[in-house]
Amino acid sequence: MxxxxxxxxxxxxxxxxxxxxxxxxxxTVADLLNWLKERGENYETALERPEVIxxxxxxxxxxxxxxxxxxxxxxxxxxxxxx
Amino acid sequence: MxxxxxxxxxxxxxxxxxxxxxxxxxxTVADLLNWLKERGENYETALERPEVIxxxxxxxxxxxxxxxxxxxxxxxxxxxxxx
Amino acid sequence: xTSVCEPLVRVQAGDFDLATEARRLSDGRRDVGAIVSFTGxxxxxxxxxxxxxxxxxxxxxxxxxxxxxxxxxxxxxxxGLTVIHRFGRIAPGENIVLVVAASAHRRAxxxxxxxxxxxxxxxAPFWKKEHAAGETGAGWVEAKDRDQEDMKRWER
Amino acid sequence: xTSVCEPLVRVQAGDFDLATEARRLSDGRRDVGAIVSFTGxxxxxxxxxxxxxxxxxxxxxxxxxxxxxxxxxxxxxxxGLTVIHRFGRIAPGENIVLVVAASAHRRAxxxxxxxxxxxxxxxAPFWKKEHAAGETGAGWVEAKDRDQEDMKRWER
Numbered sequence: 001m002x003x004x005x006x007x008x009x010x011x012x013x014x015x016x017x018x019x020x021x022x023x024x025x026x027x028t029v030a031d032l033l034n035w036l037k038e039r040g041e042n043y044e045t046a047l048e049r050p051e052v053i054x055x056x057x058x059x060x061x062x063x064x065x066x067x068x069x070x071x072x073x074x075x076x077x078x079x080x081x082x083x
Numbered sequence: 084m085x086x087x088x089x090x091x092x093x094x095x096x097x098x099x100x101x102x103x104x105x106x107x108x109x110x111t112v113a114d115l116l117n118w119l120k121e122r123g124e125n126y127e128t129a130l131e132r133p134e135v136i137x138x139x140x141x142x143x144x145x146x147x148x149x150x151x152x153x154x155x156x157x158x159x160x161x162x163x164x165x166x
Numbered sequence: 167x168t169s170v171c172e173p174l175v176r177v178q179a180g181d182f183d184l185a186t187e188a189r190r191l192s193d194g195r196r197d198v199g200a201i202v203s204f205t206g207x208x209x210x211x212x213x214x215x216x217x218x219x220x221x222x223x224x225x226x227x228x229x230x231x232x233x234x235x236x237x238x239x240x241x242x243x244x245x246g247l248t249v250i251h252r253f254g255r256i257a258p259g260e261n262i263v264l265v266v267a268a269s270a271h272r273r274a275x276x277x278x279x280x281x282x283x284x285x286x287x288x289x290a291p292f293w294k295k296e297h298a299a300g301e302t303g304a305g306w307v308e309a310k311d312r313d314q315e316d317m318k319r320w321e322r
Numbered sequence: 323x324t325s326v327c328e329p330l331v332r333v334q335a336g337d338f339d340l341a342t343e344a345r346r347l348s349d350g351r352r353d354v355g356a357i358v359s360f361t362g363x364x365x366x367x368x369x370x371x372x373x374x375x376x377x378x379x380x381x382x383x384x385x386x387x388x389x390x391x392x393x394x395x396x397x398x399x400x401x402g403l404t405v406i407h408r409f410g411r412i413a414p415g416e417n418i419v420l421v422v423a424a425s426a427h428r429r430a431x432x433x434x435x436x437x438x439x440x441x442x443x444x445x446a447p448f449w450k451k452e453h454a455a456g457e458t459g460a461g462w463v464e465a466k467d468r469d470q471e472d473m474k475r476w477e478r
Contacts, residue, residue: 059379061386075382080448081462083419089293139226142223158226160291163288163293164293164307165290165293166287166290166428185341197366199363200360201361204428207354210352210353259352275360283428
């Protein structure tokens with residue numbers, strides 16, 4: 001699965017994007033966030049308040065209960081501040 | 084008193100403006116409209132529905148109960164359609 | 167914003183330029199976050215209309231628009247406000263009226279421009295006469311109840 | 323208006339020109355009665371700000387703005403709708419975002435532009451980083467509760 005990070009999520013994780021192999025029991029966005037937090041202090045810091053993390057699945061907004069797709073790109077980012 | 088007319092009020096009366104001497108008992112805008120209606124068929128036609136006639140006293144909107152000023156200009160016109 | 171802006175009001179026969187008027191409210195400034203413009207144009211009403219003729223009350227037109235603009239400048243924290251209303255003969259596709267409102271914040275700019283247009287429609291002394299295409303003559307546009315209702319939205 | 327307009331959406335580093343974009347929605351037409359534009363500019367926050375850096379999600383930015391614009395075109399009878407959002411480094415006084423909505427009627431144009439801005443603020447994938455004047459570093463702008471509330475005005 002391709003993961004893409006933006007703004008302070010990107011800065012805290014220290015990567016703009018990466019490709020990961022997800023275990024079979026990571027089925028939803030919430031599962032993904034929990035799984036990522038175990039990957040190191042940088043992930044832990046970036047995702048310490050999962051409730052503020054916004055998610056897009058294949059470039060469409062999704063909520064934390066959304067099931068992950070078989071493949072594609074998942075983006076994690078803070079609340080948007082454009083306009 | 085100077086009277087000024089606009090739009091179809093002007094067209095029906097047939098004058099853009101005129102100066103009139105008002106009798107002492109013409110004290111309000113409503114009195115003025117009644118008095119004008121007696122001046123001829125053109126006034127009668129222009130003012131047949133006094134409730135739609137809008138009035139400005141010295142270039143400020145006024146209602147029909149407003150007292151007439153000692154002197155100045157009174158404008159009569161239909162509801163506005165600018166913008 | 168503690169001071170109240172001085173609105174610019176013009177009543178003119180000639181056309182106006184949106185870009186020039188928008189720039190006037192932002193050039194050289196670093197405190198403007200939002201500029202909302204409203205341009206009103208003459209429609210041909212599905213081909214029925216050849217031209218509009220806009221009659222106005224000289225003197226009062228400027229004064230009344232000035233009063234409405236001053237009220238907007240009191241109600242919203244604007245950094246600039248411009249209102250231009252044309253009169254005379256106006257063909258379909260041509261400009262009739264322009265409102266430009268600038269503020270640090272977007273809601274103030276939107277609301278002030280919206281308020282201005284609602285009040286101009288029902289309070290500014292202008293009257294539209296439609297010249298029909300072909301031989302069918304001319305007639306005065308009637309005021310709409312809807313315009314009165316739009317204005318009432320702003321009462322408080 | 324029976325057909326739904328096709329919005330024009332652009333996400334770009336370069337500046338835009340209000341006059342060009344407004345003209346694009348009115349030139350050669352005789353059915354447009356109202357054009358509302360919103361221009362969002364970078365403020366210096368009382369001198370505190372040296373520049374904004376706008377990060378965006380390429381691909382999704384265009385797609386999400388397109389979805390919002392399509393919804394506006396469905397909800398209001400628009401004859402034209404343009405949305406341009408810049409990214410990259412933007413100095414105080416410079417343009418950030420432009421919405422232009424054209425319609426036969428003024429309320430549709432106002433509401434569509436207002437709706438677009440409220441949704442862009444909270445749904446379009448852009449993030450502002452402030453570069454402070456002097457030595458005080460840079461920080462991400464936080465989303466405001468007010469922006470969420472503004473968006474809720476349009477729920478139905």
